[in-house]
Amino acid sequence: MNDAEFSLLQLPGIWRAKEGLNVSGCTRQETGHRELDKALNGGFPPSGLVRIRSHLGIGELSLLQSIICQPKSQKLLVFVAAPGLVQAPWLKQLGVDLPQVYVIQPPNDNEALWATEQCLKSGACRMVVLWQTALQPKPARRLQVAATHNHTLCLLMESLQSSRLSLPVTLDLALHPSEQSLYADILKQQGGWPRENIPVRLQHTPDNSAIMKAMAAASPIYSGSSQAG
């Protein structure tokens, strides 16, 4: 190893592809899903822009419960341009402190980007969740720089229906439904290799299994009908 190469490897943003990024220096945030954490070198990055591509409502936010609710932090959690009204009881069930949450409903995409950048730059937020379709690389770069410099995590929620543009992000995830629950694809991650079809178990809605079980136990007729249904 010559001197030039050695000094290059001292830089935090440079790593050998076969070894992966040395993550001992920075703290990763565990998602609580073992397989996913392993594939992500220990968890989510502490800051930067993270894109999550999925259909609306497959549990894409509940999946990140342990990252969204951090009871010790006094910083703000901001939702920008959500495709609906964010429900306070849901936040409470997740374990988020309600006074720390702000919801911003900007009139158009440009204002949404402006508001997100302000939130990231202020240093008052620990996480900003932005819903935006077809974000262009240039504004994405702005958000990425603002988020990394201010040690804030910015989640970009993108619909699977829009075509995928390559963006300068710290982590690029896609979520697909599976028989069991969900598959996560890591399309791109800083300091690691992409990986596909990581199984994630998630139970974020109540179901009728208790009733089904009770009915099946009571009468064999019902057990047949529940399988058909």
Add this chain to the structure above:
Amino acid sequence: MLWLYLDFYQLTLDAALHQPLQTPMIVYHPADNRIMQCCQQAQAAGIEVGMGMAQAASLSPSLKVLNYHSDMEAQQLSAIAHQLYQIVSDIVLLPPAHLAIRLDSHLRYYNGLTPLWLTLKNELQRAGRHYHYGSGWSVESAKVLARARCNRLLAAPAAIRQQLQNTAIEHTDLTDKQKQALNRVGIRNLKTLLNLPATELGKRFHNDLIRYVCALNGSKPSPVTFFRPAENFHRHQELSYEADKTAQLIPWLHSLLNELMIFLRLRNTCTAHVYLTLHFRDEAPLKLDVRAATAMAHQKEWQALVELKIEQIVLPAPVVAIALASGTLEEPNGQSNDFFEDRFEYFNQMQLIGRLQARLGAERVLQPQEQNDYRYEPVPRAVANNVSIPALPGYPALCSPIPFPLAQPCRITYGPLRLHTGWWDEQPVCRDYYIAVTETGQYLQIFKDPGQGWFVHGWYC
């Protein structure tokens, strides 16, 4: 220069109104036999400021009466100043109930007047203060506009001049004698007074009047002493009712501890020691000493300790007032570096919300609030209180503002959950809610309206 003048017209009442009251409440000045302040319920009963006690008592049989003390108002004012000192540094205390704030020196920092004003307004609203305000190029001119209840923030000199000229001369600080003298030479409104050159006035009137008119004009501002936060924390709070249970003291303690936290944050210190004094009507005051293992600066930590201490004691008599003082102030040690982060954030949060509101409008920057109603849509009559109802299983993360017809095939995984409510207001709801999964794996909250078919209302993100 641009000054903001705040007139806190019901300071005693604001301090007492920590919890919603059942009976109307008034603040009474016994020496003058004059009602000084009255709450909304009292106003609804027909009571007005300036009435005598007998008249007020005849209008409402059940009145809660607080006595007016100007030094208590001054204490409250100092608490407000400590709170606002986090946002603006140039504050002038004008006891008993007025503040003047110099705005122009902060315009660059806040990137304009509107964000600065919104930040101030949010802070005052959070503290639950009521006030009239006015702005001007000097403390005196802002004061005249605040007294006239202008309640607009004017920045352009022409606009301020016009507003001043349209204000009645009664709102100025001129004494009756001075007004009479002016009246005798034909000066009956502010417009003529302000348009007279100072040399002309000098020939006829006393120096005091000329000094005042010059200050009003903004040509020669009068010197002011800026507010400096105190070295040690000490607050005294009279209760609006006599508390005979310790649990009744908790809300008062919360607000006092909150003030203590603001004080500590401002000075970059923490304390391991808090003195609490409970005052009774006849008995000697009870002194409590709350100690922590290490110096702390967070409200939650102190709150837990003080509540524990308070629960243990037995009150010998009803409490009429409480006082809170900090012990020795300590420098925060290097290990608790989150202390600084927190301080840093508080300013930034105030500034960020002000900036967002200024550009997008306050109605686009919201905080989700719980309502004590099972309906998923916001209920028109704002019941956004903190009374929580038992939670339903499985709340959707997002709800559509208007439900839309279900158009894709899906399979029901949970339900039904029948909601039959709101028959007493304009939004009656009778729906069977289900959770359904589509072929793409989306969890939808759907409902069936009797006769109208299936609708999608929310998403389980």
